Amino acid sequence: MPVLRLIFNIAWFILGGFVMGLAWWLAGILCFISIIGIPFGRACFVIGELAFWPFGQELVNRRQLTGHEDIGTGAFGMVGNIIWFLLFGIWLAIGHLVHALACFITIIGIPFGIQHIKLALLSLTPIGQKVIAKAY
Structure with a gap:
């Protein structure tokens, strides 16, 4: 299904993925302004890439992936x-929720709305998550 995934990713990019990917990258740039925000900024750029092209990728908790706790999955x-x-x-989550509502208005936009909901949940607690390619 790589062709279908590509078509969905292109439609996603046009219908909101571009805007939200830029929002993630803007948050990353703001995080890089301070030294202590650099780990947050790096994560923003990784998640921003996911926000640009989400189909074919998924999020996994690093504790479940590796089987042990690390600095991002603990206290x-x-x-x-x-x-x-x-x-x-909260601001990124609101942006994704607004895009999700716009997508849910049409029947064809429902898969895109679901992806926005997933990214809104990720926006709330991104630390300790890892983006991996889906296994088909």
């Missing part, structure tokens, strides 16, 4: 997610 990850939520997460 520091929780603190980081709280800081992220307060500074950027």
Whole structure:
């Protein structure tokens, strides 16, 4: 299904993925302004790429993927997610939810709305997640 995935990704990019990908990258640039925000900024660019082309990729908790806890999946990850939520997460989530509602208005936009909902949930707590290619 690589052709169908490509068609969905192109339609996604035109119908909101471009705007939200840029929003993620803007958040990444703002994070890079401070030294302590660099790990957040790096994650923003990775997730921004996912926001540009989400079909064929999925999110997995790193603890489930590796089988052990790391700095992003433990207590520091929780603190980081709280800081992220307060500074950027809520705004990115709202952006994705607005795009999801616009997509849900039409029947053909439902798959795109579902992807926006997934990205809105990721926007709230991105630390400790990993983007991987889907296994078909």
